[in-house]
Amino acid sequence: MAYPPAAQSSPPRQPSVKVILTSADLQRVVDRIAHQILEKTQGAADTVLLGIPTRGAPLARRLAARISAFEGISVPVGVLDITLYRDDLRRHATRAVGPTQLPAGGIDGRRVVLVDDVLFSGRTVRAALDALGDLGRPASVQLAVLVDRGHRQLPIRADYVGKNIPTALAESVKVTLAETDGADEVRLYGEEAR
16 A cells, blocks of 8 residues: 655744844944934924833933933933723733832923834834823824834824834834843844744
């Protein structure tokens, strides 16, 4: 009796990975966003940068440092933890609540620029806006993101975008920063390579 040839198992597929921004690219993008903030805010007058953890906080500090290097002015920087304002707390494991640190003088009557690494559905920004409402009444709120990958679920757009990256829903964008991950890079992880 003849048996059909055994099917050969193929090696597991590896996800495709593409480097979108190198360390040097990321530095140029931060410089460009800092210049744009200076231009759109009349020299960052009465402006506060609030980073959304995890990677938005070091990005906000970098932007403040670059603004200082370009114009010699100090822009107040703070951290806005949005954990308790997220709408997905029941669906995902709870992460530890971090500190919210507002700069001296608070946010009342000032222009607040929220800073985050990736803009995707818009839900993180919605949570940040809810958190801001509990902390004070800014004169205006703007949004700066390193990467906008599309696929919004809410009507939110960034005022300052480092890089627009069209993505598929199955893809993911991973930002690494020296302060949190040991290196600066942005990668796009695709669906499994075919």
